[in-house]
């Protein structure tokens with residue numbers, strides 16, 4: 034029986050097609066994942082997806098045409114048994130000028146088909162709509178190792194500058210948002226896959242992008258430029274709300290931090306351990322998964338976190354947490370507007386209890402997770418400054434801040450009360 038001989042280029046071609054097909058089948062399951070660029074929810078991401086599709090189909094067309102011609106030629110002019118002996122080589126040619134001209138023309142045509150929508154999209158994505166009313170809503174985003182600060186220049190607070198939040202950017206849906214991109218340290222990149230592509234935050238350089246969410250929604254963002262130890266978990270969220278809900282949110286955020294009970298004098302002695310006995314024990318410090326309710330409906334979970342439930346709050350414990358927040362020098366790095374904190378090295382915590390995530394979008398904001406985070410921040414975000422330089426002196430390795438279990442619980446109760 035004659036053995037079937039398949040030339041190597043054809044084997045390679047078939048392998049490539051099989052690999053592409055299986056990759057497509059595998060990824061097909063996740064095309065609507067939380068950070069999918071295929072499940073677009075705004076005009077900028079939609080325009081970018083359109084460019085991707087145009088490029089994909091043009092290059093797929095080229096692949097099929099070139100691959101078919103190559104496969105045909107390889108098969109048609111393969112070495113036949115005995116060909117070397119007889120010396121009957123196929124007729125040799127020096128090319129066909131018409132075919133060559135045609136190939137140049139076809140290449141130019143393909144490039145034009147790709148270039149026209151690409152240039153149109155570049156102009157579209159770089160020019161934030163400013164004309165007309167209402168114009169683009171301005172936000173300043175600043176990258177830090179490893180979290181994002183968001184400022185709202187249109188929302189000025191008397192004597193305190195613009196409204197500031199951390200790691201959760203709340204925007205009005207259906208309205209263009211113009212984001213000025215800055216960085217405090219190294220290069221970061223601002224990316225909300227479902228709303229807009231990446232734009233770098235570069236030291237000493239003003240960059241910007243604009244985005245718009247078609248409808249209210251909860252979107253996942255990610256730093257997309259390697260920026261050190263915890264780059265991969267330098268995340269953030271974008272929460273798009275209707276204009277009226279957004280106005281309510283802004284109004285609440287402009288308020289100073291919520292005071293559950295009057296501030297306790299700093300020299301009051303620490304409360305005895307017995308008073309914390311009823312609190313829940315610490316959660317696991319390894320599992321990172323969010324709760325099923327949060328996963329299923331993050332926007333609903335976000336809304337549920339906006340209002341406080343005074344019935345479940347422990348006033349004296351919260352007051353103790355507020356006292357510890359000063360005593361343990363948390364105030365040196367964090368601002369809690371209206372309370373004692375004035376630091377600007379870490380995220381503003383004035384309304385941290387109303388956020389769905391902590392640790393730059395890494396952990397769900399529950400009392401258990403916040404407990405784990407405060408107890409061992411370096412476990413969740415290696416290299417972070419709260420631990421390195423805050424808890425531990427980097428030069429000497431000496432422990433600067435020691436938190437006992439009841440102290441952590443009081444701090445968590447205080448921070449969770451800041452709705």
Ligand code: CUA
Pocket residue numbers: 176177179220221222256257258259260261263264265267
């Ligand atoms: Cu910031 Cu990567």
